[in-house]
Amino acid sequence: MIKGTKYPDLGAQALARMADSPRANREIYVISAVMIYEQNPMERAWLDPLASVLNLEAGMARELEQQIQVAANA
Numbered sequence: 001m002i003k004g005t006k007y008p009d010l011g012a013q014a015l016a017r018m019a020d021s022p023r024a025n026r027e028i029y030v031i032s033a034v035m036i037y038e039q040n041p042m043e044r045a046w047l048d049p050l051a052s053v054l055n056l057e058a059g060m061a062r063e064l065e066q067q068i069q070v071a072a073n074a
Contacts, residue, residue, distance in 0.1 A: 012046070012049050012050040012052075012053045012054075013053050015053075016028070016053040016054050019054065022055075025054040025055060026054075026060070026064060029054055030067075030068065032047065032050055033047055033065055047061070
């Protein structure tokens with residue numbers, strides 16, 4: 001749990017443990033990437049370890065982020 005709260009720690013490894021398929025891995029990454037403020041380097045840096053623990057190849061992570069950008073600009 002996050003100290004001082006009743007909520008569990010949802011770090012990258014905890015999120016990855018919730019995934020039950022490669023599709024779930026991609027969905028977790030997309031949701032996380034959408035929620036990240038891309039101008040904040042600390043938040044942005046969190047996505048790389050997340051992709052790693054979700055077993056996403058770098059190319060797949062980039063492709064998912066490009067799809068997010070296309071959807072955001074539509």
